[in-house]
Amino acid sequence: MASVPGQRVAVIGGGGNVGASTAFALIAKGIPVEVLIVDVSEKAALGQALDISDASFMMPGTCRQATFKEAGQADVIVVTAGARQMPDEPRSNLIDRNYAIIKSIMDSLQPIKSTAKILMVSNPVDVLTHIAQTTSGLPREQVLGSGTYLDSGRLCNALSDITGVSPTSIHAYMLGEHGDNQFTGWSAARIGGRPLLDHPKLQGVDLESINKKIAHKAYDIIDAKGSTYFGIGMCAATIAEALLNNTSQVFPLVHYVESFGCYMSWPGAIGSDGVEQSFDVKLDASENEKLYVAIKAIKEACAKYT
């Protein structure tokens, strides 16, 4: 039998679609990690772990079902457990259902390894990251959420179609909230060292229609196939990889932003200590208005759960 890798990523809710996609992406990316699948439905966890382990025989990673206690000792704990959106349901509607689930998960994981990083994916991810931090007892910088990384990827894909430049060479972020109050930081976006909006192929393009398309894409996918999971699974695995490998890469993630006094989706550099740096993004007046709407919505929601 092949040896088991030293680093571990636990996926809580791994019996479901997003968790299984995250676990599969960790293996398929070739990360040398032991993936632990945990779910309140032990049968679902077992099924996903057995299936994903079939995909691991030519890869350095391994996958198996595990308990909450084992997951508490993982290096990265990804949380995808919880209720998901119904067609046309805003993410913010999920909060009461998912608050109880997240609190019980943090209790079941105790004692949590002091160096573990918790990556929240369950929605509404900005508020649930705050709740995970307060209920886990880990320091703020070790608790983060996938935030607008997926939305920013959708934005860069759309901009790539227009400009003909690779999405990975476009530095543009959806900001504020992974939800209906997200907005595009157009004025801070860059391509090839130049302001993005100066690109010749963007002249005369209706930016608002791009914004709407990005913000609505999850609803379109849910309407067509019931839920979204491949895109977010790849995003969560990529964030976990950066934490494990201490890469200090910058992602638009949910983390605690001191200057705004709350957890929110904002660019931060991450490594083995969690969130290492948060950036002071310069926005124009209309973007700042949208930012404060998002912050107000997140703070009001978090206030009920402190």
Ligand SMILES: NC(=O)c1ccc[n+]([C@@H]2O[C@H](COP(=O)([O-])OP(=O)(O)OC[C@H]3O[C@@H](n4cnc5c(N)ncnc54)[C@H](O)[C@@H]3O)[C@@H](O)[C@H]2O)c1
């Ligand atoms: N952040 C993002 O960009 C993003 C994208 C897509 C989905 N999501 C969110 O991810 C979450 C999961 O979505 P899904 O489609 O995988 O749903 P799903 O119903 O397929 O899976 C959820 C899993 O959570 C498990 N679960 C419920 N309570 C649990 C508990 N107390 N402990 C352990 N496991 C528990 C369920 O048994 C189920 O297997 C939802 O909140 C959804 O909104 C987030």
